[in-house]
Amino acid sequence: MLFNSLEFCLFLPIVFLLYWFVFQKDVKIQNILIVAASYLFYGWWDWRFLSLIIFSSFIDYGLGVQLGKTENQRRRKLLLWISMLINLGFLGVFKYYNFFADSFADLLQSVGMNADFATLNILLPVGISFYTFQTMSYTIDVYRRKLEPTKDIFAFFAFVSFFPQLVAGPIERAKNLLPQFYTQRHFDHDxxxxxxxxxxxxxxxxxxxxxxxxxxxxxxxxxxxxxxxxxxxxxxxxxxxxxxxxxxxxxxxxxxxxxxxxxxxxxxxxxxxxxxDIAEFWRRWHISLSSWFKDYVYIPLGGSRGGKLMQLRNVFAIFLISGFWHGANWTFIVWGGLNALYFIPQMLLKTNRNxxxxxxxxxxxxxxxxxxxxxxxxxxxxxxxxxxxxxxxxxxxxxxxxxxxxxxxxxxxxxxxxxxxxxxxxxxxxxxxxxxxxxxxxxxxxxxxxxxxxxxxxxxxxxxxxxxxxxxxxxxxxxxxxxxx
Amino acid sequence: MKKFIRKILFLLLLFFVIIQIPKWVLPPFWGNEIYDKKLNHLKESGQKYNTFFIGTSRVNNGIIPKTFDAEFNGNIKTFNLGAPGSSGLENIELAKYLMEHKTLNVKNIFIELPSLELHGDENRVSLRGRYYYDLNMYSFSLKKIFKSSKTFKEKYQLWSEHTRLIIENAFSISIFDDMLKYLFSSQSSGQQFANNKGYRALYINTKKENDLARRKAFLADKTILTKRRKSAERIFNQAKYPKDEFVIKTFEQLIDKAEEQNIRLYFVLYPKAAEAIYEKSRQVSSKKIKAHVINLASPKKYDDFYKKEYSFDRAHLNHKGAKLLTKACAREFKKIK
Structure with missing residues (x-):
């Protein structure tokens, strides 16, 4: 369902009235309503892809519970890897498979080898990059012990599928959004x-x-x-x-x-x-994605610590990955690379936080x-x-x-x-x-x-x-x- | 919470009232340029005309008022109100408008036997396909849908399409810009639509780009006329058709309304229409309606209309064919008299 559609103009007041007038007493019921409304919102486009969100929610909920139960570091790492593999696996198949197949075939052709990889007629599920990153942030934060794993399955499912931001963000951090599903909401006029x-x-x-x-x-x-x-x-x-x-x-x-x-x-x-300047631009543009990459990619890579070469590598990595996140096309990678080139002089001159x-x-x-x-x-x-x-x-x-x-x-x-x-x-x-x-x-x-x-x-x-x-x-x-x- | 909802409702109401203002100012058929200009011409002409042909391009390009009038020794003064792409629902509204408009001298109305369905998707989102759609039409359409023999899924689909349309029209969604453009831009006189008393001839040696393209496509397809004739033959030869009681009732009410005002109303079936139109026409058969139908589409009786010599393209007659059609219509009308 699009925000700029008549369906949404009818959907929003109905859900609003049910939420505040019918189910206002019980936070759990309100969360169930949010999940149902969110699935209707998403399923309006293509109900078959709901299975992906439900599966992804189940996996990360279950892994979160398991992470909460174990102190064994190797086991915790394994659970994190399972989450990464499944979430990034979905992204890889639905968003990037054809790109990699075509690019690899082109590469082989350029060295005189012929390869014919079958490209698949895959429909890209709307918003997959947004909700995948959101669920991943939950599992990573639980793994890093920055967040207690939730035992409230409806709160978690509502967090993953919350319809206002399900298909195009902002990509919420579990630390910010998930606790809001635990507490009773009160209508605030202002x-x-x-x-x-x-x-x-x-x-x-x-x-x-x-x-x-x-x-x-x-x-x-x-x-x-x-x-x-x-x-x-x-x-x-x-x-x-x-x-x-x-x-x-x-x-x-x-x-x-x-x-x-x-x-x-x-x-x-x-x-x-x-x-x-460009550094300021990136602090003001698509903040939820930039900060996601900063928290989960840039800082783990070393951030601005280490030598100049290391810093350069990290800046390029984050901008190229950010470009690639937008789509399976070289244009997005070049766009990311170009922004890295804009940013690097500022980083070297230490003016990026001016x-x-x-x-x-x-x-x-x-x-x-x-x-x-x-x-x-x-x-x-x-x-x-x-x-x-x-x-x-x-x-x-x-x-x-x-x-x-x-x-x-x-x-x-x-x-x-x-x-x-x-x-x-x-x-x-x-x-x-x-x-x-x-x-x-x-x-x-x-x-x-x-x-x-x-x-x-x-x-x-x-x-x-x-x-x-x-x-x-x-x-x-x-x-x-x-x-x- | 209540304060919030009150505010929203009040704002919505205020907005709704403001958005209605252009509708009060706009003429009734503002979204169909041809109807709008032709009706303007009628207003200026006073009581000059007493006979009106309503319908699609088949009427616009097929009925020559001068030829029709010549058959009746000056008693009949015809104006062609045909407009390409007009819908059945819109045409019914136009017929009612003529009946209710006392300043006009309406004696006869010939309306192309309409299919009371919404336009296809493409047309429905266009201004032409929707500007006339109001609450009356919505309630009419819903009754038709729920009384039909369609499946639940089909009924739901149609209900949602009509509901979308009425909400969009109520709030002028997607047509607000057209309304303002109409109100604030200088309107052309539209005299070309009133020339030849509303008739637009299609000549086989036309130089007009759009007409030429249609003509070329027609000439390239050698089998199209045979196909159209065969499908018409098949439908008119078939003995029985299921009846659409709701449309029958609607047409009968229209006939009654016309009779109340001493207006003679006829539903005309024109040649070379698409198969679905004839099929629908067979579903609206009743004793009362039969007496008000002029069938010019039957290939058995009017084989000439399906000949290349009289055709401009697959669905329209050329000027020569229009003369033939107009005379045939006049003959049928005389018989009823």
Whole structure:
């Protein structure tokens, strides 16, 4: 079920009312309702893949219980390995099998050997990378004795399948989310109101910003070999806003929905395009994934300890794995590698922790230097996004090559061929500007509509205005990009 | 909790009321450009016309008002209200609109025998396929679904499609932008739709790109006319068909409504339609309806319509064929008189 679907508009109030009015007395029953609702939410897409979530939940629940029972280190390690093998095995089969088969065949062919591996017609289960990482974090934390294994099977199943964040995160840590399923939830009016605001802001980012940009991005990337200069730059910039609106919009809807049910999910985006350097960008973009890799990959590898070579290896490892996590395609690996290259100079110069607080913390506007830094960082990320969006590395290189050619590539004619008026593009630019202004004003807060202190009539006018904008754009709405990961 | 729900409900209500404002301002057939422009023309023409043909492109391209009028020595003034791709449900609404519109001088309505189903998926999500869908139509559709002999699964599927449509329309989901565009952009006069009294001719030597493509596809398929004729023959020769009592009742109510207003209403079956349309037409047979059906589709009686000479493409007649069809329709109408 998509958040931006009519089914979800009916599903959410029904589950909400059952949760608070029918099953509010018993936390266990509430958890069972969450599991049932989450399975319905997921099964709406394809019920067959529910078996994967159920199996994965059973395995990690059982292994957690076993880890709690034994002090034998070898046995504990074995249990951890079983969890890793099963979870990563699912990912390997469903997400990466064809990639490895094709890449190995290409490699053999390049040295003159012929190999014909059968590629499988595998359907990628929605959100597999998200819930797999979430269950793995539980088993790792239990193994590291940072978390007590749970004996409450319904709480655990609800933790793995919690519908707001099941298919596209934020990837929750068991330490944060699981204990919330143990305790009685009480309805908190302010929290619920804030949740609704965050949902509204998330829909605005997804349906108004991301889907409007997608109209241009899809055609510009499809015809990139024929285009040049300005229009390709425009395509890359619009994609930057599309992917931000799409993914951070999803995260806002997920976090807001969870708040309606009394849960606090971790923040996933913190205005990344206001970052002054790449290190800051990565502290603000997809925070739940970056911190997952930091906790479970980067630090175990040695982190920033050890010699320069070791540090370089660790940085490359985390960025390449992060790229590969996004999809079985060389484009994502190159995207990760490019970001590593952006990051390394900062690490070597030890400037990667220079900008920890949000820009212009004490002032209304950024300084000239900060504006310059923000623009440079944004353009660097746009360049990297080209690899993320292009169908192949070759296409991305052609795109970037053509981007630096002179001329507007027949911009006006091209816009006309899209059957869109010049006013449409100005409208999209206006909406992006609105997003930037609102998020700039709210940059010290969690989301674009948090804690607005205006008089009620004005606030309600804003809510209704935003809802109308969302309705205006609803017809072109599409699936969330991050579902494919 | 109650405060929260009250706030949400109030906001929703406020929003719902605001979202209805464009609907109050919009004309009834705003989402179908052809109907909208043709009705505008009718308004401007006062009581100039008294006979109206409603239906799809088969009507739009098949009935020539001038030819029809010539058969009746000036007593009949015809206007062709046909619109390509219009749906049966929409056409029934248009017929009711004409009957209820007292400023028009309506004496005769010929409505293409409609299939009272929703459009296919592709059309249903388009503005043309859904703008007219309101609560009345929803309740009508649900009654039809639950009284039909479909399986539970089929009924559920149809119920969910109709429910989705009514919720989306109630909140103007996906059509809000079209509403605003209609209200705030300058509307063209649409005179081209009213030219030739609403008839649009299909000439075999056409230069129009869309028409040309259809014509080429038709000429490339040598067997299509034979297929269409055979399927029509098979259906019209079959002695018995199960009856769709709900549609029968609906049509009979429409006939009664017309009679109350001294309007003569006829359901017309046009040639070369798809098999499913004829099958549905056979399911709505009753003594009362039979007296109000003009069948121009039977190959046994009207073999010419299935000949290449009179065809433009697989489903439409050319201008020459339209002349023949219009005269045939007039003849059948005279017989009833």
């Amino acid at each position: 929290k619920a109101v804030d949740g609704m605001r965050q949902i509204l802001w998330g829909f605005f980012k997804k349906i108004v910003i991301a889907d409007s940009c997608a109209v241009y991005v899809n055609v510009i990337f499809a015809d990139s070999a024929e285009l040049s200069g300005g229009i390709l730059l425009l395509g890359a910039i619009l994609f930057a806003f599309q992917i931000y609106g799409d993914f951070s919009g999803y995260s806002d809807i997920a976090i807001g929905t969870a708040r309606l049910f009394g849960f606090n999910l971790m923040r996933n985006f913190a205005y990344p395009y206001f970052s002054r 900008n920890l607080a949000i820009v212009a913390q004490e002032s209304a506007l950024p300084s000239i230097k900060e504006i310059f830094q923000i623009l440079i960082t944004f353009l660097l990320t746009c360049l990297a996004w080209v690899f993320f969006r292009a169908p192949s590395v070759k296409d991305a290189l052609i795109y970037i090559g053509n981007m630096f050619t002179v001329g507007d590539g027949g911009f006006q004619t091209y816009i006309r061929t899209l059957k869109l008026s010049g006013n449409h593009l100005i409208g999209v630019a206006g909406l992006i500007l609105l997003l930037i202004i609102v998020e700039w004003i709210q940059r010290r807060k969690e989301h674009g509509l948090e804690d607005i202190k205006w008089p009620q009539p004005l606030r309600w006018t804003v809510y209704i205005g935003l809802t109308m904008l969302i309705l205006y754009h609803f017809g072109d709405s599409s699936q969330f990009i991050y579902f494919q990961f």
